[in-house]
């Protein structure tokens with residue numbers, strides 16, 4: 087047996103991809119060849135989604151048409167809204183997404199059409215509706231009236247409008263848009279891999295996305311951002327950081343939002359989010375959460391080096407909570423917001439899994455496991471009837 091079985095397939099290539107590259111040593115991330123720094127600075131979420139789905143940057147005209155299509159797809163079917171209104175108000179947003187996204191297949195005539203064009207159309211619908219679903223659920227669970235999508239607003243601004251009920255100022259909408267760009271895609275992370283495993287069975291796109299959402303919800307993956315905010319609440323005061331961090335590390339606990347399975351240097355997304363968090367804190371005057379995050383970051387890094395003799399860095403989930411919270415977003419929505427963005431990367435990967443031109447074509451995923459269970463010799467274990475098992 088290879089020595090890889092206990093380490094979650096770290097460093098084992100399982101497929102070819104043209105969607106995204108992550109260089110963990112250099113701290114570099116590219117979507118379809120374009121550096122994340124440039125995309126964050128110059129692109130918009132809509133343009134990034136186009137790039138991921140169509141494999142190229144759009145012309146101005148193509149982008150205009152794409153934005154119109156995306157915004158025309160925002161509204162949820164009445165049947166889905168009715169379902170949301172009947173749901174238990176305490177349902178976690180990630181559970182709502184994971185159960186409702188497959189229901190959208192009921193309303194998508196193209197869901198089971200096996201052409202790339204149909205799958206791209208379905209993807210656009212999912213990107214548009216994921217945002218609406220998150221915003222609608224948040225308002226429905228709070229007994230607030232839902233805010234219908236505003237076609238005059240871009241994806242980021244419209245999401246904040248549907249969520250908070252007010253059109254955000256341009257800078258806030260721009261910052262949120264950049265957050266969406268940063269989280270859109272990250273190669274074979276756990277949720278994307280889950281989506282691709284399901285896609286390899288030729289299940290439809292909604293089923294693949296349902297699997298991805300389940301994987302994203304865990305605290306070692308997308309769920310980390312909510313845990314980071316819980317950590318900020320728990321520490322609360324900058325003077326308590328050192329004691330808190332040391333107690334956690336002494337107890338062998340993980341510090342959420344720190345460390346990464348691939349990056350062995352600074353996660354480029356965390357660097358950009360640090361800047362957004364700082365800028366937003368200064369603009370709004372609400373600097374507590376940024377300052378607290380920065381202090382935890384520096385204490386964890388110093389302690390980690392002292393204890394293990396190696397570096398640890400913040401990941402994408404470390405500085406996004408202080409951004410979202412200051413934007414008025416509830417912490418238990420943070421992972422769902424990750425999904426509002428990452429749906430674009432998942433769809434691009436599902437399409438790649440199903441329609442790759444590369445040879446050999448992707449096959450049904452079927453790894454092996456080494457059996458270490460009960461063994462009763464070559465004959466196998468003798469079945470004992472239930473009445474004789476005392």
Ligand SMILES: CC(C)(COP(=O)(O)OP(=O)(O)OC[C@H]1O[C@@H](n2cnc3c(N)ncnc32)[C@H](O)[C@@H]1OP(=O)(O)O)[C@@H](O)C(=O)NCCC(=O)NCCS
Pocket residue numbers: 305306307308310339340341342343344345346347348398401402403
């Ligand atoms: C993401 C994560 C699962 C990667 O784990 P990994 O692949 O094992 O990371 P590494 O191999 O670099 O870990 C090296 C060492 O650092 C420790 N470590 C890694 N992240 C840590 C963290 N956040 N807090 C404390 N210790 C950590 C590991 O336990 C390991 O210790 P060891 O050498 O004694 O076994 C891990 O960093 C983690 O759980 N982080 C917190 C959750 C999180 O933020 N998830 C979102 C990721 S985008």
